[in-house]
Amino acid sequence: MRVLVVEDDRALGTFLKSGLEMQGHRVDWVEDGEAALLLAAADHPDLVLLDLGLPKRDGMEVLAEMRARHNDASVLVLTGRSDLHVQVECLDMGADDCLLKPFSFYELTARCRALQRRRVKFADPVLRHGDLELHRMEHTVARAGRTIGLTAKEFSLLEFLMLHRGEAVSRGQLLIEVWQMPAASGTNVVDVYINYLRRKLDGGEAHDAQAELIETVRGMGYRLGGLSCNPAARATGQSCPVHRPAYA
Ligand code: CA
Numbered sequence: 427m428r429v430l431v432v433e434d435d436r437a438l439g440t441f442l443k444s445g446l447e448m449q450g451h452r453v454d455w456v457e458d459g460e461a462a463l464l465l466a467a468a469d470h471p472d473l474v475l476l477d478l479g480l481p482k483r484d485g486m487e488v489l490a491e492m493r494a495r496h497n498d499a500s501v502l503v504l505t506g507r508s509d510l511h512v513q514v515e516c517l518d519m520g521a522d523d524c525l526l527k528p529f530s531f532y533e534l535t536a537r538c539r540a541l542q543r544r545r546v547k548f549a550d551p552v553l554r555h556g557d558l559e560l561h562r563m564e565h566t567v568a569r570a571g572r573t574i575g576l577t578a579k580e581f582s583l584l585e586f587l588m589l590h591r592g593e594a595v596s597r598g599q600l601l602i603e604v605w606q607m608p609a610a611s612g613t614n615v616v617d618v619y620i621n622y623l624r625r626k627l628d629g630g631e632a633h634d635a636q637a638e639l640i641e642t643v644r645g646m647g648y649r650l651g652g653l654s655c656n657p658a659a660r661a662t663g664q665s666c667p668v669h670r671p672a673y674a
Contacts, residue, residue: 427542430471431455432462432488433504434480442475445531446538449609450599459483466492466499472545473500473538476521478507486519493520500541504529539603546589553588555650558627558639560588574626579604583619584627587640587650596647620648 429446433439434457443455454469456462458481466474466488474492478485489501503516506527513524522541525534553560557570565581567574576584582604587595597616598609605615620640627639639652 427451427472427538428469429453429538430462430465430469430474430499432457432459432474432480432485433477434458435477441531442534446535449535449602450596457481459485459488462488463491466497467495471499473502473541475534476501476503478503478505478512478516486515489516489519489521500545502534502537502541553585553591555588555591556639556652558588560585569627569629572629574629576623576626580619580623580626584623587648591650594643594646594649598647600647616647 429451431439431442431446431453433442433455436457439455439457443453446453454465454471456465460482462474462476462480463483465471476485476488480488483491485503485505489503492499492501500523501521503513503521503524504527505512505516505524508526513526516524522544523537525537551562553562559568560581561567562585565578567576567581567584583600586600586604596609600616601607601611601613602609605611607613624638624640639650641649641651643649
């Protein structure tokens with residue numbers, strides 16, 4: 427996910443940025459409300475972690491203005507105020523969730539995942555990448571019109587790769603998001619399933635590493651590409667110029 431952290435407490439901001447980056451998210455961190463509005467508009471984050479007490483524009487103003495501009499990023503408000511009316515007001519203003527400070531990082535990331543699942547649920551019912559089609563409601567996959575039978579886990583893995591098509595995703599990220607396991611689980615289950623998927627998607631055709639739909643990004647993980655990326659970009663782990671999924 428692209429995450430925008432809006433927090434003027436430096437210790438907490440640093441902690442959130444590095445913790446979320448270690449989980450594979452792309453994180454921007456700003457310390458005031460004006461910068462938050464600028465980045466929210468320019469960068470289209472998937473999720474905004476929003477403190478309420480901020481310099482320049484407070485969190486409530488940021489939230490109200492984002493929603494007035496039809497910014498549909500998920501917003502998780504981080505508040506130190508335990509009074510219920512503050513939390514109710516945030517939700518009524520368009521926040522998706524509120525978390526009371528101090529919070530545990532585990533609870534924060536669980537709530538982030540829940541918000542992401544909600545977004546994904548309302549995203550495109552059909553994902554396409556070249557001649558590959560994934561129907562999310564019917565749980566079916568076809569390549570060039572040929573139906574491909576996948577297990578539930580293979581389907582979830584391919585769905586995640588398609589939602590992040592063109593982006594390099596780490597093994598740790600896949601373990602967290604697809605297997606709900608810690609990133610450092612010391613298992614090779616991701617590589618095993620990638621091989622299953624490659625075999626099924628390629629339909630047993632001659633192995634050509636350059637044309638492979640699921641590319642290996644050295645020292646990092648995998649990327650669904652194989653369409654128009656040039657080999658030099660692949661080797662350095664650069665993202666290919668493809669569109670991110672459009673969330674409804
Ligand atoms: Ca604050």
